[in-house]
Amino acid sequence: MATASISSLGIGTGVDLEKMLSTIMTAERAPLTALESKISATNSKISLYGTLNTKLDALRTAADTLAYPSRLSAVKASTSTGAGFTANATFATPVGNHTINVSQLASAQKNVTGTYSANTTFSAGELRFTFGASSAETSVPIEEGATLAQVATSINSANLAVKASVVTINESGEQRLVLSGKDSGGDNSFSLVSTTTTASGGQAALNTFDAGLSTTAKNAQLTFDGIAISSSSNTFSNIVPGLTMTVSATGTGSISIQQDSATITTAAENFVKAFNEVASLIKDNSTYNETTKTGGTLSGDATGRSVMSILGSARTSTPTSLSAAEFKSLSSLGIEIQQNGQLTLNKTKLEAAIAKSPTEVTNTLGAYGRQFSSAVTDMQSGNGIVSSRTDSLKGALTRFTANKETLELRLTQIEKRYRAQFTALDKYVTSMQTTSAYLTQQLSSLSSS
Structure with a gap:
């Protein structure tokens, strides 16, 4: 009696065993599906923290600009038309106008x-x-x-x-x-x-110089508001605090040193923008969507809230160096917080403060700049909350990936076992059907004889 060959599950039984196996394996794959969702969510968080780090870098850079008064020069120096010199001023240079008379340029011998x-x-x-x-x-x-x-x-x-x-x-x-x-x-x-001399053999002495072509070494000479000043080079530094002049020709000209609020205003704008980008990233990814019934990537993630808490503390805590300062808060310089957590810059308020005391403004911005820069650096350091959270997520991803590989191997073995069992069942049913048909044929033959 020949045994039927099974080419597809269910041929022998007449039952769609292939579909049944697919349904069983879908149920068996539920843990793998859940694990793949965790891997996807973890990758999304790691990517988001990478973006957060980039925006924190930008905030630290903006804070560092505030931290150094030399980058916030609140004055500028301009020279009269045709003046034989150029001038540069720093934040420490007093405002005023000066008359310069350059009488001699520096020269080397x-x-x-x-x-x-x-x-x-x-x-x-x-x-x-x-x-x-x-x-x-x-x-x-x-x-x-x-x-x-x-x-x-x-x-x-x-x-x-x-x-x-x-x-x-x-x-x-x-x-x-x-x-x-x-x-x-x-x-x-x-x-x-x-000591060379003219020798009898025709050798010359190197001892004659042309006075008409030779020049002596000289200092540059000028008067600054009538005060005589000398320099070994054509650059004069700190004639008044922070003022540097480079002379290129003799003659008379003037320097006007005026307040320049543009540099400070731009630095403040860049700081506000960088802060708001960090705040927006965290807020946008922490909200719950009522329509889709899903939370943002950072929903339930305490690190995002901690970042904003630390930045909030840096903004509201008065640096100790400002205990006697005229401007003790960022809001006193027009950098104000809004209800949505974003900063805004009141330029009119800032420019009024600069007009009143540019030095006090740069001191206050510098103190807060250092405070923010330190806060961001700590968060991004090896043991900082952002770095630690990123490392934790990467560790979890490694474990999830290893578990996925193990689970996929197990599911392959489970499917192989089910397929072997279903194949054996199909073959058994087919064999029984063949035996039944044979017996029925034999009984039919006996009845007819």
Whole structure:
């Protein structure tokens, strides 16, 4: 008696065992489906915390701008048309107008030798340099037969406060040696004594200089509101606190130092914007949607609430350095909180405070900037609440992924077992049906005989 071959579940029984197996496996996969939902939700949270970190970085950057008064220069310096100088002011520079008369630019000493033919070589000796007011000499040896270029190389190799170069002055190849002081200013002059002499063998002495082409080292000289001031370079620093001038020509001009609220206002705007972006991200992802009956990614997540609590404390807690300050709060500078948790900037209020005392404004913004920057840094540090929460989520994702792999393997084995059992059932029923048909045929034959 032949046994029927089963090509598809249910052929023998007439029951859709394939559909039954699918229904059973759907039920068996319920834990896997729940686990996949957890993995998806965890990935969403990790991604959201990455975005939160980026926005916290922006907030810390904005706070750092407030923290340093040098970045909040509340004054600007402008010069008169055609003035032979430029000027820059910092937050510490007093407001006012000044008259400047530049009488002399700073220069470095320059000595130019007489003219030598292209093939000139020099006798042995030394070049003895003395720099500034020092009496100490520094000697540069000159070898017998050295060319002008080799002399320049020897000087430069000695790393002195003078630089040597050779200038070819015509098509015949005649040359001059130029010695230039590396630094300008009267205290950076140098003197030179040469021990080379004219030798009988035709070697030249390097000891003649062209006074008409040589220049002395000088300080820059100017008067600032009639007060004579000198500088070894063409840059004058802190003539008044925070004011730097660079002169490029002699002559008379003026500097106007005025209040400049634009830098402070822009920094405050950037801070408000960065704060609001953090607040909006947390709020938008913490709300419950009544229509879909679903919560945001951060619903029930205490870390988001903690971030806003810490930022709120940084905003409302008066820094100790402001105990005697004229402006003790951000709201006194126009940075005010709204009912929706967002900050807003009252520019009129801020500009009025700047007009009253720019130094006090920068001090207050600096104190709060440092306070916010420290708060954000702590949250993002290794043990901070944001970093710890992110690490926790990543750890959970690793466990969920491992559990998923284990569960998928188990489900594969379960389905294999069910399929084997259903196949055996199908074969058994088919066999019984075949036996029944055979017996029925035999009984029919006996009855007819």
